Amino acid sequence: MEFNIKPLSDSDLQEKLRHKIDTKTKPLGALGTLEALAFQIGNIQNTLEPAISNPTIIVFAGDHGIAKEGMVNPYPQEVTTQMVYNFIQGGAAINIFSNTHGIDLKIVDAGVNHSFENKLPLIDAKIDFGTKNYRIEPAMTEDQCLSAIEKGAKLVATAHANGVNTIGFGEMGIGNTSSAALLMTYFTNTPIEDCVGAGTGLNDKGIGNKIKILTEVLNKHCPKNTIDALATYGGFETAMIVGGILKAAELEMVILIDGFIVTSALLVAKKIAPSVTDYCIFAHTSNEKGHTKMLAHLNASPLLHLNMRLGEGTGAAIAVPLLRASVDFLNHMASFKSAGVSTKNE
Numbered sequence: 001m002e003f004n005i006k007p008l009s010d011s012d013l014q015e016k017l018r019h020k021i022d023t024k025t026k027p028l029g030a031l032g033t034l035e036a037l038a039f040q041i042g043n044i045q046n047t048l049e050p051a052i053s054n055p056t057i058i059v060f061a062g063d064h065g066i067a068k069e070g071m072v073n074p075y076p077q078e079v080t081t082q083m084v085y086n087f088i089q090g091g092a093a094i095n096i097f098s099n100t101h102g103i104d105l106k107i108v109d110a111g112v113n114h115s116f117e118n119k120l121p122l123i124d125a126k127i128d129f130g131t132k133n134y135r136i137e138p139a140m141t142e143d144q145c146l147s148a149i150e151k152g153a154k155l156v157a158t159a160h161a162n163g164v165n166t167i168g169f170g171e172m173g174i175g176n177t178s179s180a181a182l183l184m185t186y187f188t189n190t191p192i193e194d195c196v197g198a199g200t201g202l203n204d205k206g207i208g209n210k211i212k213i214l215t216e217v218l219n220k221h222c223p224k225n226t227i228d229a230l231a232t233y234g235g236f237e238t239a240m241i242v243g244g245i246l247k248a249a250e251l252e253m254v255i256l257i258d259g260f261i262v263t264s265a266l267l268v269a270k271k272i273a274p275s276v277t278d279y280c281i282f283a284h285t286s287n288e289k290g291h292t293k294m295l296a297h298l299n300a301s302p303l304l305h306l307n308m309r310l311g312e313g314t315g316a317a318i319a320v321p322l323l324r325a326s327v328d329f330l331n332h333m334a335s336f337k338s339a340g341v342s343t344k345n346e
């Protein structure tokens with residue numbers, strides 16, 4: 001498992017991008033974050049004329065052993081399967097927002113606890129029928145974890161070969177806010193009580209219980225390295241997103257980071273390849289409690305804060321028009337020179 005990710009440090013290109021942005025017909029810096037976006041996307045694509053081509057969101061679905069008990073998750077495990085059918089039928093939030101913004105959507109069975117019929121519009125990458133319960137044993141074996149990373153990477157490589165240059169990731173997996181909280185505490189050294197939130201709607205008592213259970217889980221295991229930590233606490237969907245993010249950065253794609261769970265996958269990816277964040281655009285701040293601290297750890301300033309806490313890649317989908325607007329101004333806006341507009345008095 002090798003990912004060759006180039007840090008973005010072409011100072012000549014960066015200077016030209018800066019100049020192109022600064023000579024558009026607007027006060028210096030007046031397009032704010034859109035300027036930063038255009039600069040980053042130009043850097044990623046190594047061009048002064050970037051484009052958002054065939055933006056795609058891949059939603060990975062997987063079940064979690066711990067969710068069978070119903071102690072950390074308000075909704076039952078079956079909801080993962082039911083939501084996969086909902087995605088296939090076009091009824092979930094991510095379907096709607098993908099339609100709104102012309103985003104191609106792919107749904108992947110990373111490891112749902114259900115046998116899906118053949119011929120569904122569902123990509124079969126199943127590792128197993130859900131992870132093991134990490135209250136008892138590691139969620140997955142090292143082989144399963146590496147296989148999930150590889151499968152996620154392969155799906156992104158296929159998308160890239162089909163002309164996709166902008167990719168977002170989504171997830172569906174009842175119980176996966178617990179898994180993300182465990183990964184967060186492991187990779188950022190943040191106390192578990194600051195990583196645990198309400199997920200899909202626990203009350204204060206439920207959150208207290210979730211913290212207690214996840215503290216026991218942390219005391220039980222002692223992961224020996226990055227992959228071992230992902231195998232111990234992760235989900236199949238999370239591990240596939242880790243591989244997907246790493247491959248997308250290697251292929252110099254624009255990566256849209258969604259909420260709490262996708263960002264937890266990025267923590268793992270960054271541990272493997274620190275430059276990966278050069279390729280990441282942080283779409284939004286989720287209302288899940290730990291997300292703000294997780295983002296601060298990554299030095300990230302997301303584009304949006306809409307009080308969303310859903311996952312599925314919905315935050316990533318909502319941010320796509322901002323990416324389009326940023327490359328459009330860079331490509332099409334007049335410069336002071338071309339429009340004959342006077343520059344600022346010195």
Ligand SMILES: Cc1cc2ncn([C@H]3O[C@H](COP(=O)(O)O)[C@@H](O)[C@H]3O)c2cc1C
Pocket residue numbers: 072073074075079083171172173174175176177178198199200201310311312
């Ligand atoms: C109907 C429904 C649709 C969802 N879509 C995403 N999630 C989100 O909630 C789950 C994580 O929360 P927890 O750890 O509390 O189980 C994930 O499946 C996530 O994608 C959903 C959850 C539900 C119930």
Ligand SMILES: O=C(O)c1cccnc1
Pocket residue numbers: 177199200258259260261262286287288291308309310311312
């Ligand atoms: O931010 C997220 O990704 C999130 C938050 C709560 C539940 N599911 C996902």
